Amino acid sequence: MKEEIIIAGFGGQGVLSMGKILAYGGIMQDQEVSWLPSYGPEMRGGTCNVSVILSDNKISSPILSRFDTAIILNQQSMDKFEKQVKPGGLLIYDTNGITRHPERTDISICRIDAVEEAAKLGNAKAYNMVVLGAFLKMKPIVTMDNVIRGLKKSLPPRRHNLIPMNEEAITVGMNAVVKVR
Amino acid sequence: MAEKVLMKGNEAIAYAAINCGADGYFGYPITPQSEVMETLMKEKPWESTGMVVLQAESETASINMVYGGAACGKKVMTSSSSPGISLMCEGLTYLAGAELPCLVVNVMRGGPGLGTIQPSQGDYFQATKGGGHGDYRLIVLAPASVQDMYDFVDEAFELAFKYRNPALILADGVIGQMMEKVEFRPKKARRTDEEVRQQCDSWATLGKPKTRERNVITSLALDPVVMENFNIKLQKKYADIEANEVRYSTYKTEDAEHLIVAFGCMSRICENVVDMARENGIKLGLLRPITLFPFPKKQIDALVPQLKSIMSVELNAGQMVEDVQLVAAGRVPVGFYGRQGGVVPNPDEIYEAFLKFIK
């Protein structure tokens, strides 16, 4: 198994930490992982992306031009990464702020209204976990169990009280994801 | 088996330093490597191992603090990124001239000048050919993974003390910023004062006991004959390093008719290029120099007879390619592909350049 994912959106949406939780989940199931962010002054507000690879074998290039899955959370990222999804791959996007919806017909496309769902949960910060839930529903490459174990690893112990809330948000995302085509 | 932890390359440097028994770190913040000192400050090793961590007023001060500590036989290090390393070059030539063991980490970014904070390999010449003045060499290790970042800290210190010479880990923004899983190696305790004295009393400034002559750490010798003899001794040491310490790895070179030479993050990207070529029936292989000085001259030389071409792939305008050309010595065409200024090419683009080159 090898899954190459790009997660792209605005800084502050939790793009990097979502990638980190996914990577930790991979480690929990004894896979090779890599997490490569765009870094620099774009950390807050600007565009921000991270490529995450989970693989049963050693990972060679951490830098990719084509992805199995693109998780797209703003228009700039749609413009940049829609064309980089491998034929037969998956594109998940949040419709919030999207002015041009994906056009490709050779890939699976799903939408998740994560802003809305997180608001319903009463926790805007759970946004990235809703998105993660949507992804894991479509591609269950990491079990919920391993996601929770990964969360425990990546959160400091004083934040472990947040884990049930995160789990709930992931479940919400799993139920709210809609297959467009 | 030890637990595997997900962390950035820069964080791995910090944990490796603590776990291999380093005595001191002196640094100054600069992107993209600031996590090294941030992690050390967060971990407070002065409370656990007794390791000293200090934020200096400049890179110039950092490297001279390294000089002061190294001259006491201590395992000391600094880290920075390209512009900061330029400032440290004065200190590096003094360290080399005084034959002091130490570790410097350069997480390269694009230059020249203030440049960009994005990844680059533009400091290959600076690292392997000098940077500072005079005939000196650093032992240069080029990591390609976060595990390498961790492992090379201890290895670089070992080499530095073995040869009493500064060692440099030449990383880049990709390796520094990316997270992979890391296996922590068994911890080494910091050497006791007694152990440091046993190991280094013949040369280090540990305080002069009545039983020996005073130790003076200096790179100064006004008499040209004395200085020439010292230079000859240094060159002999560098020759020993070239004879004994070359590290490299290969990927699918056994039957290769074409070779890519690439180091650091580029070697990882070029593994994909090799696979793409093989899928299309082209016998391409990859040689990754792990030590940039000493450069794997003999290992490339041994492959030349079976090759139709060699291409050097770098994140610069073509630096290591000159060393490859020296080895090839006109026997086989040597090409180059690189991106500059912080742009990192993807495997497709390199494969295309490779096809164009061999056509």
Place this chain on the structure above:
Amino acid sequence: MDINDIIKPENKVYGKSSVLTDNIMHYCPGCSHGVVHKLVAQVIEEMDIQDKTIGVSPVGCSVFAYNYLDIDWQEAAHGRAPALATAIKRLNPDKYVFTYQGDGDLASIGTAETMHACNRGENIVIIFINNAIYGMTGGQMAPTTLLGQVTATTPYGRKAELNGYPLKITELLAQLEGTCYVTRQSVQNPAAVRKTKAAIRKAFENSMMKKGTSFVEVVSTCNSGWKIPPVEANKWMEENMFPFYPLGDMKDR
């Protein structure tokens, strides 16, 4: 009576410090360096810390200080001695660590290292020889060169509009929280020599008390650079240097 009748233990009135080597000093006759070296050696001997002292020599006339004091030494790059001393002391808190620097090294190229080591309150001793000129390179303007003073690079005298003002770095350092003892002394007569020795001793003692940085400036002569004979140089120093660089303790806590 010949000389052997005079050289007897009972006639001994003065001995060379055992911490001084037998090497012949390269300093010009009349230079203050020799006297200050002797004082540092005497303090180290009297405190019985020869095996616990690490010196850092600068770039400048005193670059070869390591040839004259029989202790472990590090030779620093120009201006960087306080950075070296910082690391030496932090990694070896049981050692006495001092730098010995001239005005160009300490107050020009090494200003940042000096200010920051003092500001961090490193528990080291800094001995600062201020003779208002670059000696080793042949008498060029130093940061502490007086206005009007003729040097190789101020052949018509130092002018403020061209060269800026002489730098009172010791006064600046006295303002820093990190310094515990800042003093300015001289060695042109026996009384001054005794005071300077007491200042150096106090500075060395401070460095084990975790009080911060001790800084001893010694206003000095440079006959070769100033191009005047030793006795006249002392007089010139008293008349011209002391009014601008007044002697005494600036800080002692």
